[in-house]
Amino acid sequence: MCGIFGIVTEREQELGPILIEAGKRLSYRGYDSVGFATMDASQTVDLRKDVGKVGDVAGGHGVAGMKGLRGMTQLRWATFGAPSQANAQPHLDSTGDMVGAHNGNVVNNAELRAQFMAEGMAVRSTNDGESCVHAVERYLREGLGTQEAVRRACADLEGDYAFVIGRKNEDCLYAVKMGSGLVAGLGDGFTCVGSDLPCLLPLTRKIVRLRDGEMVILRGGGIEVRRIADGTLVDRPAQDVEETMEAAQKGGYPHFMLKEIHEQPKVAQDLLHLLGASKHMKRFVDRLKGARNLYFVGCGTSYHACVLGSVYMARLAGKAAVPVLAPQFTAQYVPALGPGDVGVFVSQSGETKDVLGALEAARAKGATVLGLANVLGSSLMHASDVYLPLACGFEISVPATKTFTNQCVAFLALALRAAGKDLTVLDALPSLIEATLGAVDGPVKELAPTLAGRNDLYCLGYGLTYAIALEGALKIKEVTYTHCEGMLSTEFKHGPLSAVDEGFPILFVAGPEDVPLMVSGINETACRGARTVVIAQEDPRLRANARGVLVLPPSDPLLAPILGVIPLQLLSYRLSVARGHDPDFPRNLSKTLTVD
Ligand code: M6R
Numbered sequence: 232m233c234g235i236f237g238i239v240t241e242r243e244q245e246l247g248p249i250l251i252e253a254g255k256r257l258s259y260r261g262y263d264s265v266g267f268a269t270m271d272a273s274q275t276v277d278l279r280k281d282v283g284k285v286g287d288v289a290g291g292h293g294v295a296g297m298k299g300l301r302g303m304t305q306l307r308w309a310t311f312g313a314p315s316q317a318n319a320q321p322h323l324d325s326t327g328d329m330v331g332a333h334n335g336n337v338v339n340n341a342e343l344r345a346q347f348m349a350e351g352m353a354v355r356s357t358n359d360g361e362s363c364v365h366a367v368e369r370y371l372r373e374g375l376g377t378q379e380a381v382r383r384a385c386a387d388l389e390g391d392y393a394f395v396i397g398r399k400n401e402d403c404l405y406a407v408k409m410g411s412g413l414v415a416g417l418g419d420g421f422t423c424v425g426s427d428l429p430c431l432l433p434l435t436r437k438i439v440r441l442r443d444g445e446m447v448i449l450r451g452g453g454i455e456v457r458r459i460a461d462g463t464l465v466d467r468p469a470q471d472v473e474e475t476m477e478a479a480q481k482g483g484y485p486h487f488m489l490k491e492i493h494e495q496p497k498v499a500q501d502l503l504h505l506l507g508a509s510k511h512m513k514r515f516v517d518r519l520k521g522a523r524n525l526y527f528v529g530c531g532t533s534y535h536a537c538v539l540g541s542v543y544m545a546r547l548a549g550k551a552a553v554p555v556l557a558p559q560f561t562a563q564y565v566p567a568l569g570p571g572d573v574g575v576f577v578s579q580s581g582e583t584k585d586v587l588g589a590l591e592a593a594r595a596k597g598a599t600v601l602g603l604a605n606v607l608g609s610s611l612m613h614a615s616d617v618y619l620p621l622a623c624g625f626e627i628s629v630p631a632t633k634t635f636t637n638q639c640v641a642f643l644a645l646a647l648r649a650a651g652k653d654l655t656v657l658d659a660l661p662s663l664i665e666a667t668l669g670a671v672d673g674p675v676k677e678l679a680p681t682l683a684g685r686n687d688l689y690c691l692g693y694g695l696t697y698a699i700a701l702e703g704a705l706k707i708k709e710v711t712y713t714h715c716e717g718m719l720s721t722e723f724k725h726g727p728l729s730a731v732d733e734g735f736p737i738l739f740v741a742g743p744e745d746v747p748l749m750v751s752g753i754n755e756t757a758c759r760g761a762r763t764v765v766i767a768q769e770d771p772r773l774r775a776n777a778r779g780v781l782v783l784p785p786s787d788p789l790l791a792p793i794l795g796v797i798p799l800q801l802l803s804y805r806l807s808v809a810r811g812h813d814p815d816f817p818r819n820l821s822k823t824l825t826v827d
Pocket of ligand 1: 578581822
């Protein structure tokens with residue numbers, strides 16, 4: 232996820248070190264490139280940017296020596312356009328007199344770029360941040376003042392974003408909030424603005440929180456907040472904030488895990504924007520369709536996404552894909568692999584040794600290797616013939632949550648494309664995830680204390696929800712340190728049923744198409760004393776048979792499994808806290824497993 236920071240001072244000073252430190256504070260959001268711009272008293276715009284880490288780019292471009300009265304930095308997480316120096320932000324307007332940077336997604340970027348070029352503007356990148364700058368330039372060319380041009384530009388830019396922009400021969404910066412985070416700060420002799428509170432906290436604790444549809448005009452001595460729609464002034468006094476840096480990074484949530492669970496509507500939306508615009512999607516899909524044998528390969532949570540992905544692929548595109556754990560892929564399938572075979576290697580970190588080892592083994596046999604990973608610049612990304620990012624930003628909590636959701640979204644999008652269909656069915660997903668979070672939060676809070684004392688649980692699913700049962704069980708094990716097994720519901724009678732006694736908890740995840748089968752499973756266990764809880768859309772047959780129901784909003788059956796994992800993520804989080812553990816950093820585990 233990108234991040235922006237801007238500062239305006241009353242007296243010219245070395246802004247480079249302030250910008251570098253602000254960039255470092257934004258870096259927890261994840262990024263692949265970084266840029267810095269200053270405007271000094273002689274009114275030149277100094278822009279330095281590159282692919283790489285804040286420290287490396289700053290060191291390589293002498294950023295510490297940048298001086299000025301106004302400055303900005305941006306950390307870019309590639310969405311529109313590959314990670315490259317040209318696509319790194321900030322961006323200049325056609326003349327080089329104005330500079331700006333954004334955070335978020337401008338979804339009509341392609342159309343806007345074509346318009347700007349037709350209007351004779353110098354478009355230098357494929358990045359949507361540049362479109363924010365040219366959108367303002369368009370109205371300056373019509374003779375409007377900067378403030379009005381910024382406001383008018385927002386009407387042309389579709390999507391969720393925030394941007395900061397400044398022109399030479401002025402004394403201020405302008406920043407807008409249109410769906411992405413933006414807070415302003417007031418200090419002694421300076422004002423500043425940033426994507427989030429942590430990036431401002433070491434500079435000031437006097438904060439003004441912007442709302443969507445508002446802009447802020449920053450001068451060295453103070454700020455003005457205005458409504459973008461009509462330019463009217465907003466009277467919003469600064470507040471003194473007391474959050475610690477760590478609390479601010481958690482965005483008000485007690486743990487990163489809970490924050491990341493709640494980020495899922497946003498990251499799903501971001502990924503859908505990205506996949507809709509990605510040039511790599513077609514190349515990826517063509518290779519899936521043309522595969523002689525197709526394998527989806529991962530470990531842990533990423534493997535579970537592979538399991539769901541293979542069901543999507545078969546159901547939608549009529550193409551069989553074998554989901555397999557990476558080391559077992561090496562042992563079982565690599566010996567039979569050859570040219571024409573295709574492996575999709577899936578990993579949040581893109582650094583898991585088991586996955587990279589399997590990928591190299593597949594490549595050595597002449598197979599095509601495709602990558603799905605979250606961390607840009609990861610080894611998996613570099614090693615893949617074609618690669619798609621997951622667009623989740625940084626996932627800090629060890630338990631994978633938002634990255635699992637976006638792995639499933641990516642697989643569903645790929646399967647739809649492989650079937651020659653559009654992605655319309657996915658449009659509703661971000662708001663359905665939001666609705667699910669709202670609907671199940673209370674019931675999960677009530678359920679968790681009743682299960683917190685149990686040391687054995689089962690989580691059962693079938694068809695599309697089989698992968699969700701596996702994932703829910705892994706999440707519960709990982710953060711509660713209890714035994715929880717995920718299984719195909721129909722397998723339960725082939726052995727585990729003997730473990731059931733009075734009150735034995737079993738969680739069923741039921742897709743709307745599998746209700747009769749689930750009702751059988753529920754009864755088979757309930758009559759032996761099991762405490763059955765079902766996660767499903769409202770259905771009288773389930774209500775009549777299960778002891779408890781966590782109700783999901785109605786949705787297309789293809790989306791139901793992705794919604795079904797949310798109550799299990801929340802439940803595992805609540806159980807972990809109830810048992811006195813830190814869900815973000817479970818004992819014995821690491822976020823990135825670079826060992827055998
Ligand atoms: O980075 P990866 O997706 O390759 O990691 C694979 C597993 O180690 C990972 O999914 C692990 O199972 C998670 N911590 C589960 O929440």
